[in-house]
Amino acid sequence: METAWQLELRPAAARATILALGGRWRMAAGLPAPESILDRLTPGTRRLGFDASRLADWDSGLPTLIAGLQKLCTARGIELDTGGLPAGVQRLLALAQAVPEQAVPGRSGGSAGICMRVGAAVIEFARGLPAMLAFLGEVTLAFGRLLAGRARFRLRDLWLEIEEVGPRALPIVSVISFLVGLILAYLGADQLKLVGAQIFIADLVAIGMVREVGALMTGIIIAGRTGAAFAAQLGTMQVNEELDAFRTLGIRAVDFLVLPRMLALMLMVPLLTLYSGFIGMLAGLLVAVTIFDIGVFEYYTETLRALTLTHFLVGLSKGSVYGAMIAFAGCLRGMQCGRSAAAVGHAATSAVVTAILLITIAASVMTIVYYQLGI
Amino acid sequence: MSVPPHIEVSGLAVGYGDYVVQRDLDFTVNQGDIFVVMGGNGCGKTTLMRALVGLQAPLAGTVRYGGEDFWNAPEERRQRLQRRLGILFQGGALWSSLTLAENVALPLSEYTALTQAQIDEVVAFKLALVGLAGFGDFHPSELSGGMKKRAGLARAMALDPDILVIDEPSSGLDPLTARRLDELIVELRDSLGTTVVVVTHDLASILAIGDNSVYLDADTHTMIATGHPRDALQNGNAKVRHFLTRGNPT
Numbered sequence: 224m225e226t227a228w229q230l231e232l233r234p235a236a237a238r239a240t241i242l243a244l245g246g247r248w249r250m251a252a253g254l255p256a257p258e259s260i261l262d263r264l265t266p267g268t269r270r271l272g273f274d275a276s277r278l279a280d281w282d283s284g285l286p287t288l289i290a291g292l293q294k295l296c297t298a299r300g301i302e303l304d305t306g307g308l309p310a311g312v313q314r315l316l317a318l319a320q321a322v323p324e325q326a327v328p329g330r331s332g333g334s335a336g337i338c339m340r341v342g343a344a345v346i347e348f349a350r351g352l353p354a355m356l357a358f359l360g361e362v363t364l365a366f367g368r369l370l371a372g373r374a375r376f377r378l379r380d381l382w383l384e385i386e387e388v389g390p391r392a393l394p395i396v397s398v399i400s401f402l403v404g405l406i407l408a409y410l411g412a413d414q415l416k417l418v419g420a421q422i423f424i425a426d427l428v429a430i431g432m433v434r435e436v437g438a439l440m441t442g443i444i445i446a447g448r449t450g451a452a453f454a455a456q457l458g459t460m461q462v463n464e465e466l467d468a469f470r471t472l473g474i475r476a477v478d479f480l481v482l483p484r485m486l487a488l489m490l491m492v493p494l495l496t497l498y499s500g501f502i503g504m505l506a507g508l509l510v511a512v513t514i515f516d517i518g519v520f521e522y523y524t525e526t527l528r529a530l531t532l533t534h535f536l537v538g539l540s541k542g543s544v545y546g547a548m549i550a551f552a553g554c555l556r557g558m559q560c561g562r563s564a565a566a567v568g569h570a571a572t573s574a575v576v577t578a579i580l581l582i583t584i585a586a587s588v589m590t591i592v593y594y595q596l597g598i
Numbered sequence: 599m600s601v602p603p604h605i606e607v608s609g610l611a612v613g614y615g616d617y618v619v620q621r622d623l624d625f626t627v628n629q630g631d632i633f634v635v636m637g638g639n640g641c642g643k644t645t646l647m648r649a650l651v652g653l654q655a656p657l658a659g660t661v662r663y664g665g666e667d668f669w670n671a672p673e674e675r676r677q678r679l680q681r682r683l684g685i686l687f688q689g690g691a692l693w694s695s696l697t698l699a700e701n702v703a704l705p706l707s708e709y710t711a712l713t714q715a716q717i718d719e720v721v722a723f724k725l726a727l728v729g730l731a732g733f734g735d736f737h738p739s740e741l742s743g744g745m746k747k748r749a750g751l752a753r754a755m756a757l758d759p760d761i762l763v764i765d766e767p768s769s770g771l772d773p774l775t776a777r778r779l780d781e782l783i784v785e786l787r788d789s790l791g792t793t794v795v796v797v798t799h800d801l802a803s804i805l806a807i808g809d810n811s812v813y814l815d816a817d818t819h820t821m822i823a824t825g826h827p828r829d830a831l832q833n834g835n836a837k838v839r840h841f842l843t844r845g846n847p848t
Contacts (some may be wrong), residue, residue: 375708464691468753471651471685472705473677559666 227252229277232263239270241307245277250284251308257291261299273297273307286315301449349412355457358555365477374478384487388449392495395448398434399440400499403505407431412515421515423548427526428507429500433530433538438492439586442545446494446578450553453484454574457557458567466558485550492546500538533598541589545582603662604629604793605761606651610659612649618657619645624821625812632787632794632807634800636825637814638841643797644688644765646814650795651763652680663761681709684754686764690746690753692738698725698749699734707733724752728782744775747827748782755786761793768800776800780807801842807829813838 229245248254264271271292289305289312296303305313368374384428389528411427457480460466469476504526556574560566605627613619616796619642627633635643648654661668663679671679692701702721706712709749712720725731728748738746747767761805766782767775780803785795798804804811809825815822815837823830825840831842 249718430697460694463694464687465693467693468687468693469654470653471680471683472708474704474708510793 228254230255230260233274233465234265234270236270238268239272240264240268241272241274243277243413244285245279245492247279248281248285248288250282254288257295260292261295261301266283268301270302270304272304275307275309277310278309281309281312283315286319289296289316290319296366313546322347345549354559355555358558359551362481362551362554365475365482366485368478369482374482375474375554376482380479381483381486384483385491387452387486388445389491389494392445392448393498395442395444396495396499397502399444399532400437400502401506401508403436403440404428404432404503405510406508407436408505408507409514412510414482416515419513422517422521422525424507424511424515424517424530425522426486429504429526429529432503432507432534433497433500433534434588435541435586437503438496438538438545438560439540439582441542442498442549442582443579445488445495446552446575446582449488450549450574450578451571453553454557454560454570457554458560458570460598461558461560461564462567479555480518481550481558484554485547489543490546492549493542496538496542497535511515528594537593541586544585544589547580548581548585552581604625604631604664605633605795606660606665607650608660608662608770609658609804610646610661612645612654613657614645618819620814620821621658622761623659623812623814625821625824627795627810629789629791629793630787631809632784632796633798634803634804634808634811635795635814636697636798636799636811636827638816638842640766641814641815641816642819645801647763647765647795647797652676681757682760684759684762686747686750686754686762686767687756688711688765690738690750690768692746692749692753694738697735697737698741698752699729701738701749702753702756705753709757713821720756725749726756727755727786728752740843743770744772744821747779748773750778751782751786755792758791763794763795763797765797766800767796767798768803776803776808783807801844804842813841 227246231243231245233241233243235241242260289308293303293305293316295301305316310364349451365374407428408424411424412421415421415423416425457466466476469479508519508522510525511522512519553574556570556577560570603626608624610623611618611621612623613621613848623646635646637643645654649656655669660670663682666675666679668676668679689764693700693704696704697723699718702724704719706717706720707714710717721734722731725734728744730748730752733741733745733749737748741749751764754764762783763785767779767807771779783794783796784807785791796803796807804827811823811825811827811830812821813823813830813835814820823835825834830838834842
């Protein structure tokens, strides 16, 4: 088998060396570093030439190596004569050097330090706030038009969205709610056992699921499932210039695209919240009956005693607010999307992050407000 | 009294923030002309088009439609002017959630007093004009690139606009399909008297359909030639000739 590259340094005239290349000079088999070649030269060499008569085979690795040699030779004041190389190598070298390297504006070299990047992120966030407020204003105006009966969107779109965000989310909401209900029951039972009040598992799970956890879990699931989808849909429409087409026709994209999505989520997330609470309570019942020996009927009456209409209303109000926030974040990021495939991915990610951030803030604020109001 | 030019652009500068893509643009487009905005990649053709149709405010200068200043007009007036424009975007920009028929119907139901039955007829006729009769129930994703462009043209023509603005009609089309689209544009102009502004770098199309043109230069960031593309080819600026002959000496 033929070996990989072979290199022989042949002294020529005074202070000149011929590099005789032999064998296969291909990237797959590995190539010598340009520095190592120059290191082998007799000190004081002023000229380098090539002899490629025994060169069997080469690929673009060879011209790459020669280009590296050229740079080093220029720096060290060595004259490099590429005349002895195969014609193909010479042509590739000429092609690569036809357009000199350009200093492209706006591409500062090197990566910024951590402080720079944190600073840039903060500035970007601050710059995003006015846009968010402007979008909030637009959406509010759109709802105004909706109430006045002047908003234009197709009811069919609303139904499609409702179907997509509601019934189709039931399986995942069921699984998560069941597991969370299970966790709540175990956690509570462990503590309540200390005071012998295990029956209050029912209260804990019912109130916890209906008031807080159901809405929160549903919100986070829907943010990941639907918020991201909204951003990706609208972002793709931005890439395809569909949003521009709306704008040039004077049709409000906010009415046509954002309203049905907002309405769908504001209607469906509260319903999913109720459902989530119900499934959570079922899980609590299962734990209470099988692990902690509480009777089914006992658990049932205790749950009924604990749950009041207020708890339901609190849960529903949270669900609506979270739904609105998910739709807001998804549509905002979608409409702000850039004009590339990567931008769509970024919009979807950003929508989920924004939605979860908004949900968390809203959850804290509403919990505190309801507590202070004694609701 | 002379009629004011159909489209009049004066001292227009377009760009992004501090970056001026094109400046000092002055040209007029006459009623019924096919006006070509040409230039190499990245010269600002599309940016100019976005300023013409109201998608991106210019940095300076004015765009007048029938003598009326577009960008300084009040919002409502601007939308009214905008409705006289039909725009065909590069990829067609059909609304992906709607069928072809619904795409063409939406502007009609928004801005005309037609009944649904009348709208359906207009839609069928416009789709037939672009050779897509019977495709009304298709969604854009089910169409080829050339069909999307023709459907986009049908939508742009929905409201019988005075001015049709077309961004890169031949991009992504094979030479024959591109030529058929060119012929369709000329046919629509001839029969309806529509003024057409075409943004393109497709030489065949420029020379085949252009009545008048402006050449935007990427290096000097301004226009360096106006006039009939064939005049520009024969005795225009050397740079424009270089462009129109694909860099081959004639």
